[in-house]
Amino acid sequence: MGSIEQAEAWLRPHLGAVEASVRAGFRFSYLPTLDGVLAVQGFRVLDGAMDMYLARSAFDALAARIRVDDLEFHASPPPLWHARGAVADVVMELLGLPPHGSPGAPALALCRPSELWIPGDSVN
Numbered sequence: 001m002g003s004i005e006q007a008e009a010w011l012r013p014h015l016g017a018v019e020a021s022v023r024a025g026f027r028f029s030y031l032p033t034l035d036g037v038l039a040v041q042g043f044r045v046l047d048g049a050m051d052m053y054l055a056r057s058a059f060d061a062l063a064a065r066i067r068v069d070d071l072e073f074h075a076s077p078p079p080l081w082h083a084r085g086a087v088a089d090v091v092m093e094l095l096g097l098p099p100h101g102s103p104g105a106p107a108l109a110l111c112r113p114s115e116l117w118i119p120g121d122s123v124n
Contacts, residue, residue: 014058017091018042021053024095042091049080049100055087063090065097065106078109 026042043052045068053063062084070077083090098105
């Protein structure tokens with residue numbers, strides 16, 4: 001029996017979204033606290049963009065897509081797309097985006113939400 005089947009019913013959609021991101025090639029890091037985990041960050045680099053999400057709880061997640069070139073040249077790169085909400089919602093929205101550079105994919109930089117943590121940002 002897999003981990004999703006053993007989870008409580010309310011948690012299954014969120015775990016299913018995380019498992020879908022694993023199948024889609026996401027890698028993970030954990031932002032620790034002194035006595036546990038503050039958040040889990042999933043990220044992948046594909047087609048010239050970095051897709052990422054930060055989950056603090058099942059109902060507090062932030063997802064974004066950023067151009068790789070912007071990561072290399074800007075200390076605080078603007079996202080092409082971002083969403084905030086439940087893990088099940090924002091991760092599946094992120095996975096549903098067309099590949100970067102293809103028709104229908106987000107292409108215009110947006111204002112960066114203040115809570116969006118990018119690899120390389122200070123973790124103070």
